[in-house]
Amino acid sequence: MNSGWCINPDCAHPNEPGEADGCQWCGTDLLLAGRYRAIHPLQNERHPLASTTLFEAIDQSTGNQPKVLKVLCEPSRAKIARLEQEYNVLMLLDAPSKIPSADLDGFFSVPTPSLPVHCLVMEKIAGQPLNQWLEAGNRLSQENALIWLRQLIEIIAIVHDRFYFHRDIKPDNLILQPNGQLALIDFGACRRISETYLVKLRMGETPHYVSPNSSYSITAVGSAGYSPSEQLHGRGVPQSDFFAIARTLVHLLTGRHPAQLPLDESGQLLWRKHAPQIARPLADFLDELQSASWRKRPSDTEIILQRLNRLPQRIRRYQLFMSTQFRAGAALAGILTAASFIWGVNSWAAYQQLFQARQLAERGAQNQLGGKLELARQNYQRALGLDPNLPEVHQNLALLCQGEGNVPCAIEHYQQTLKLTPDNWQVHYNLGNLYDEQGDYSHAERHYGLAMHADNRLAIDAANNLSRINIIKGDYSEAALLAAQALKQTNDLVSQAALLKNLGWATLKQFDYGDALRYLQRAKKLDPQRADIYCLLAQAQEAQGFEVEAKQSWKNCLRYDSTAGLPEVKAWRERILNRVL
Numbered sequence: 001m002n003s004g005w006c007i008n009p010d011c012a013h014p015n016e017p018g019e020a021d022g023c024q025w026c027g028t029d030l031l032l033a034g035r036y037r038a039i040h041p042l043q044n045e046r047h048p049l050a051s052t053t054l055f056e057a058i059d060q061s062t063g064n065q066p067k068v069l070k071v072l073c074e075p076s077r078a079k080i081a082r083l084e085q086e087y088n089v090l091m092l093l094d095a096p097s098k099i100p101s102a103d104l105d106g107f108f109s110v111p112t113p114s115l116p117v118h119c120l121v122m123e124k125i126a127g128q129p130l131n132q133w134l135e136a137g138n139r140l141s142q143e144n145a146l147i148w149l150r151q152l153i154e155i156i157a158i159v160h161d162r163f164y165f166h167r168d169i170k171p172d173n174l175i176l177q178p179n180g181q182l183a184l185i186d187f188g189a190c191r192r193i194s195e196t197y198l199v200k201l202r203m204g205e206t207p208h209y210v211s212p213n214s215s216y217s218i219t220a221v222g223s224a225g226y227s228p229s230e231q232l233h234g235r236g237v238p239q240s241d242f243f244a245i246a247r248t249l250v251h252l253l254t255g256r257h258p259a260q261l262p263l264d265e266s267g268q269l270l271w272r273k274h275a276p277q278i279a280r281p282l283a284d285f286l287d288e289l290q291s292a293s294w295r296k297r298p299s300d301t302e303i304i305l306q307r308l309n310r311l312p313q314r315i316r317r318y319q320l321f322m323s324t325q326f327r328a329g330a331a332l333a334g335i336l337t338a339a340s341f342i343w344g345v346n347s348w349a350a351y352q353q354l355f356q357a358r359q360l361a362e363r364g365a366q367n368q369l370g371g372k373l374e375l376a377r378q379n380y381q382r383a384l385g386l387d388p389n390l391p392e393v394h395q396n397l398a399l400l401c402q403g404e405g406n407v408p409c410a411i412e413h414y415q416q417t418l419k420l421t422p423d424n425w426q427v428h429y430n431l432g433n434l435y436d437e438q439g440d441y442s443h444a445e446r447h448y449g450l451a452m453h454a455d456n457r458l459a460i461d462a463a464n465n466l467s468r469i470n471i472i473k474g475d476y477s478e479a480a481l482l483a484a485q486a487l488k489q490t491n492d493l494v495s496q497a498a499l500l501k502n503l504g505w506a507t508l509k510q511f512d513y514g515d516a517l518r519y520l521q522r523a524k525k526l527d528p529q530r531a532d533i534y535c536l537l538a539q540a541q542e543a544q545g546f547e548v549e550a551k552q553s554w555k556n557c558l559r560y561d562s563t564a565g566l567p568e569v570k571a572w573r574e575r576i577l578n579r580v581l
Contacts, residue, residue, distance in 0.1 A: 003030045005038040005055060007119070008112040009073035015040075028112045033105065035061040036121055038069055051079070052188070057121065059103075068100065072118040080118050083107070086187050087120050095158050098183050100125055125183045130171035130252065140252040142277050142315070143494040148252070150308050150529060151182045152245045157301035159184075160238050163193050167236055169244035170226045171251060179525050180493075193238065225251075225259030230294055239294040242304070246289035253278060267292035281314040309561045318369070357386035361393045373400055391420040395427060402434060410434055425454035429462050439567070441469050460490045460499075467502040471509065472568065480506040497527030505536050508543075516540040531560040535572040 003021065006014040008028040018024030021031045031037055038055040051074035058064040072083050090102035106121035140148065152169070159166055168189040175183040228243040230236060247258045247269070254261070254274035262270045269290060272283050285307065291297050298304045364379035377400060380393050394416040401409035414431045417424060432447035448469070451462035463486035470479035483502040490496060504519035520537040527533065538553035554576050563569050 003037065005040055006030065007032070007038050007053075007055065007069070007071045007110065007117055008114075009051075009053070009071075009117070010112070010114055026113055028117075029110055031060070032057075032069075032110055032119060033108045033121075035059055036067065036069060036119075038071075042068070052083075056124065059121075066124040067103070068122050068124045070120040070122070072120075075115050075118065082188065083118055083120055086190065089162075089164060089187050089190050090122055092162055093158055093164075093187075095155070096123060097125065097177070097181065098155050099158065099187075100183070100185055125175050125177065125185065127175040127177035127183065130174040130176060130182075130248075133176055134171055134252065134255060137255075139255050139277075140249070141492075142279065142282060143492065145249060145253060145278070145282065146308070146312060146315075147180075147494075147527065147529060148182055149245070149249060150305070152184070152248075153301050153304050153308070155182070155184050156241050156245065157305070159190070160241070160301055164190050165193060165236065165238045165241050166190050166244075167227070167231060167240065168223055169241055170223050170248055174248070180528055191236070225257055228290075228294065229292070237294050239297040239299070242289045242297050243291075243294070246286045249286055250275070250290070279315045279318050281311060281318050285311060312562075353386050357383045357390060360386070361390055361396075364393065365396060368396055368400060373404075376400060389420055391417045391424070394420070395424070398427075398430070402430070407434065407438060423453075425451045425458055429454075429458055432462065432465065436465060436469065441473060445469055457490070457492065457495065460486050460492070460495050464495065464498045464502065467499070467506075471502065471505050474509075476506040476509045493526045497523045497530060497533070500526070501530070501533050501536065504533075504540070508536060508540050511543075513540050513543045517544065527562075529560045530562045531557055532563040532566060532569050532572075534560065535569055538576075539572075 003017050003019055006017040006023040006026065006028055008014065008023065008026050011017075011023060011026045011028065013025045014023075016025070017030055022029060036057050036059055038057050040056055042054040042056055051072070053071045053073060055069040055071065057067045057069040059067050070083070070086075072079055084107055087102050087107040090100060091104075093099050094101060100122040102123075103121045107119070109116040109118045152174075156166065156169070166184065166187065166189065168186060169184065173184060173186045175185060177183060223244075226244045226247045228240050231240040231243075250256075250258055250261075250269065250271045254271055256271070256274055258269060258271075261274075264270055268287060272278070275283070289297055289304075298307070360379045360383035364376045364383065367373070367376035367379060377397070380397050380400075383390060383393050394413040398410045398413035398417065401407075401413060411431070411434065414427050414434070417427050418431075421427070428447040429451035432444045432451060435441070435444035435447065445466060448462040448466040452459045452466070454462070463482050467479045467482040467486070470476070470482065480503055483499045483506070487496060487499045487503075490499075500519050500523035504516045504523060507513075507519060508516035517537070517540045520533055520540060523530070523533045524537065534553045534556035538550045538557055541547075541550035541553055557569075557576065558573055
């Protein structure tokens with residue numbers, strides 16, 4: 001039986017070491033540090049900062065637990081120190097399943113016939129590297145982009161909080177685990193940021209090249225396309241990691257390496273046309289993270305996470321505005337031109353009035369999309385003064401009123417839209433959502449039910465919301481039936497998580513705790529940052545006597561903000577806070 005792989009870089013037959021604990025060709029130990037055994041190399045290329053080889057290994061002292069073994073084949077003092085620093089960083093960060101943890105005795109040297117070989121043993125994180133995910137033809141959806149962006153920021157927050165920054169974030173160094181959680185690997189380029197260095201940054205100074213003995217000297221390192229200019233010139237800052245995260249997201253969204261995309265005159269990457277699935281608010285945020293100047297990027301991870309909490313609402317509002325803008329544009333112009341003759345509007349003055357109304361409607365849509373809401377309202381009102389039968393204008397005004405919290409105004413204009421276009425499923429869904437927010441479930445049910453006639457994702461979202469309302473009303477069987485039927489009709493992971501959550505909630509209310517746990521665990525894997533899933537999971541775990549697991553789920557119920565605005569989530573949070581206090 002073959003004993004694995006010889007780690008001696010000068011061995012003539014490393015893949016045929018023989019059956020003993022020493023290589024039959026060069027005599028190098030095969031049982032490393034008395035417990036580890038290299039199985040096979042994980043890559044052939046050399047590490048950019050040091051001549052290293054990665055092996056898959058096993059730890060025989062823990063029942064052959066899989067490990068990753070990094071072997072330094074070039075024993076210069078600087079590179080040995082760098083490998084030891086990587087070991088110290090991994091020990092300090094201590095974030096298993098997000099960052100590989102190093103074994104307690106995982107840094108050691110192994111004698112060879114020529115020179116000692118230094119080794120680092122770390123946790124093996126199961127999953128697929130994102131460069132392989134890209135090579136398989138995958139592209140990131142907007143929903144998953146928001147999830148992955150938050151995960152990356154939360155991981156890098158751990159690193160920055162320990163006064164380090166990674167300096168080499170890219171798809172190759174990210175692992176997609178089976179549970180949907182990303183992990184960040186390869187901390188060989190990671191560097192500590194001294195207090196002196198941070199003080200200079202807070203004072204607005206850009207650190208310059210200085211003596212290697214300086215407390216804020218940073219070596220130039222990085223990967224082309226992912227690393228900002230300040231890092232490639234040896235002036236890296238914590239915000240350099242934000243740049244690399246944004247560039248990584250761009251690659252995952254477009255399928256194109258950032259180095260292959262053009263830049264505009266200001267140095268901004270031109271990538272948006274290759275990611276049509278992305279709404280402008282998210283694209284703007286990614287461009288801010290990858291600003292050419294580090295001063296224009298957010299200052300820390302806390303600010304980024306706060307803005308990520310608000311981003312889904314901004315995207316949703318933008319998409320609603322965008323969907324009506326097209327109907328208020330060129331298509332409306334053609335319709336009105338034809339209508340002026342079909343409806344008997346044969347006077348030139350009447351035609352001009354209709355055409356002017358269309359222009360005002362289009363101008364208002366542009367104002368609304370650009371955030372000039374008062375100007376949009378004025379143009380819409382002028383358009384309706386010329387022609388009160390413009391459904392797109394009523395719909396846009398309803399969205400404007402809804403965004404401002406003016407419920408009567410929103411309802412009035414939605415109803416006017418439906419008088420003109422009774423089969424407008426988007427408006428039925430919006431009205432259902434508006435009544436739902438007000439707790440008027442009977443009206444919400446009616447409009448959600450009509451929105452289910454749509455032939456796109458809108459129908460799935462309506463079924464999900466209708467299922468939720470049935471649970472609130474106590475009709476658990478109907479709720480479960482709706483969720484189960486919708487689940488068969490969608491491949492969208494976020495929608496599937498919401499529907500599984502409803503199935504878990506309905507079965508929990510029917511005291512079927514085993515099925516509730518199964519549904520909720522599946523939902524958690526698909527959307528691991530949805531607050532209501534954890535709130536329900538905690539209740540199911542408590543009912544089954546899993547107190548330790550329930551405690552962690554309650555923490556996540558309080559921690560995540562994705563569904564914090566729902567009345568049931570507020571009630572669950574209040575319940576656990578009252579219990580604690």
